[in-house]
Amino acid sequence: MPALSSTMTEGKIISWIKSEGEKLSKGDSVVVVESDKADMDVESFYDGYLAAIMVEEGDSAPVGMPIALLAESEDEIAAALAQKSSSPAAATTTTTDPSPDSTTSNETPRGITNANISSRSSVANGAMGSSVHPASEGGKRVVASPYAKKLAKELGVDLIGLVGSGPNGRIVAKDVEVAAAAKVSASGGAAVASEAAKPSTGAAVVELGTVVPFTTMQSAVSRNMMESLAVPTFRVGYTITTDALDTLYKKIKSKGVTMTAMLAKATALALVKHPVVNSSCRDGKSFTYNSSINIAVAVAIDGGLITPVLQDADKIDIYSLSRKWKELVDKARAKQLQPHEYNTGTFTLSNLGMFGVDRFDAILPPGTGAIMAVGASEPTLVGTKDGRIGLKNQMQVNVTADHRVIYGADLAAFLQTLAKHEKPERLVNKEESKETCNNNQRKNFSHGMKVERRGEEDDDVDNEEEKMDMLWEDLNEKFSRKLVADSDMSSPDRDVQISCVKTLKWSKTNGHLFSGKKLSILLLMKILMKKVFVVHNSRSSIKNRAW
Known part of the structure; x- marks a missing residue:
């Protein structure tokens, strides 16, 4: 039993992907294990045969306990099965930790080793819920994800004969949904729709007063x-x-x-x-x-x-x-x-x-x-x-x-x-925010020039107030915090910069946003800021020089 997380102490076998006697190749998914956080595929590190399954589906085992035996050759499978039947560990997987002797009470047949396995995500090609969960079909394996199996029960879909679209033909949730839709269409939808409308009927059949053991999670x-x-x-x-x-x-x-x-x-x-x-x-x-x-x-x-x-x-x-x-x-x-x-x-x-x-x-x-x-x-x-x-x-x-x-x-x-x-x-993307701000700046300056030329033309006051607010906030952030704090800035340049900020703040506070002074203020600020950035051009970013 592999440790699939740092807090995992035991795992539950959800399903065996491979059957006893099946040939394995290195990297093949062998079993689906439920950890304390997720269901994960476990793969084999070696070529060989799955000789014996020691922990059945639905049972749990402590981390580090053998859950299967792997044989190097087909001839050694019988010896592995004999070891499984005589091992006490197989009967105590859910309650006790195995002692060193409990899993090796008989001499391990030559060529047979405890299956070395590791966890690996089975998500492939972006398909969600693709870890497999086989169901029995008279000896034949039906490969489906745990979520697909659960969904099939809720929607009344029989997985037998269903063709999966997941990796290696696995049945995934969307296959079940398609089958359910087809079933509804074929039967007029009444019976299946009634069944699908009751996905949580399992909660109603719980017997009150019963003691339910904790799940792994x-x-x-x-x-x-x-x-x-x-x-x-x-x-x-x-x-x-x-x-x-x-x-x-x-x-x-x-x-x-x-x-x-x-x-x-x-x-x-x-x-x-x-x-x-x-x-x-x-x-x-x-x-x-x-x-x-x-x-x-x-x-x-x-x-x-x-x-x-x-x-x-x-x-x-x-x-x-x-x-x-x-x-x-x-x-x-x-x-x-x-x-x-x-x-x-x-x-x-x-x-x-x-x-x-x-x-x-x-x-x-x-x-x-x-x-x-x-x-x-x-x-x-x-x-x-x-x-x-x-x-x-x-x-x-x-x-x-x-x-x-x-x-x-x-x-x-x-x-x-x-x-x-x-x-x-x-919160928005920096580049998008910068572009939006630059667009608003250009609109402010160009619109101010139009107001000066046309004089009496009406403007959208609310829109202009919003633009000026954005201009002020961006200006205040760039200058009053960033450049004023620059200890290398000379005193005259610092005074110019502070004057720019105070001028805009005074204009906003006293309501001089839509009078003829607007253009003068903006143009004056533009000239003075340009002077500041000429002095500090070597260490100013393109973003700041745009001012």
Whole structure:
């Protein structure tokens, strides 16, 4: 039994792909094993024959215990079968750990070795849920994925005789869906539609009062929860206004962007400035500043939950991040995630907002520094700066953190940064954001010239205010933070730059945005900024020189 994850202590045999006596080649998938996180194909490292299966489908075995015997030649299969029948290990796979003598009570026949096997993903050609799950057909194997088999039961589809479109003819979920649709069409749809409308009838037949043993995943969750109790944690809550985030989501939702990806991106950008919140402590004696920002997101699946990881979320654009997230969710629900896709998280998100939950606490996963619980974004009456009452969309977030490494001030600063990072321009692709900004700048200058020439022509005031706001925010970021902080800038140039910023701020504050002064202010700023950048041309980027 291979260790398919760092936390796996035992595995359950979902299905044997090969039968006893079948010839094997190096790299052939032999068995599907359920770990604490996923169902994975296990392959053979050697050529030979599958001589004896020691752990049957549905049974579990500890990591490291032999689950099959591999023979070098066909002549040695009989000896392997004899060893299997006399081995006590085969009868105690689900309850006891084997002793060294229990698997070798008889002398191992020459040429027969314990099958050396390793895990390997069976996802091929982008097909999800392609690990195989054979069913019996009178001695003949029907090869299908676990999800396909489950779906077939729900939809009433017989896998016998079904032609699979997956690798090596395996039956995958889409084959079952096509067969179900054809069955509905052939029978008028009434009977099958009724059956398909009751996918969860299994829950109704559970006998109340019965004791149900943990599944492999539930056992893993139980161990992790007990381990979490040993970590001293604390919680900090924060209210975040999401109006800008909601507006951005409506604009880019049609491009395949998900709210989960947006939250992960905003969180990752905030963690860049607060690396201690992205750190982890494993031994209680030291902690690690993780080199990558990998956002794990809790996903509910059949029989438990799993945390697919968006790796390097701070570096990937929002569109690629959304596509990756959809891929991970599909693999998670098909139980096809690879270990690096669920156990490399450095910070975890748990979102129950889609269920209308406004606030909750999340339990810290072992080996990480913090987890953030995200509630629903809801319209809330708030007091505005001018003393009035306004309506804003707000969401509540609660962060649970390891107090050995992270302190209250650390979380408070992180949450303040996160609230600021909900601004749209910080979440979209940098190049796209830059292009949008440049287009708006060109429109501002060209439109200002038209106003000066035409004089009395009406303008779209709201549109101009929005453009000026964008101009001010970008200018303030580029100059008042970036260039003013440049210690190499000479005092005269620094004064010029500060004057530019103050001029625009004064113009905006006093409402001189649509008068004839607008053109003068913009042209003056353009001239003065050009002077600044001529002085610092050698170390200014093309982006800044565009100003």
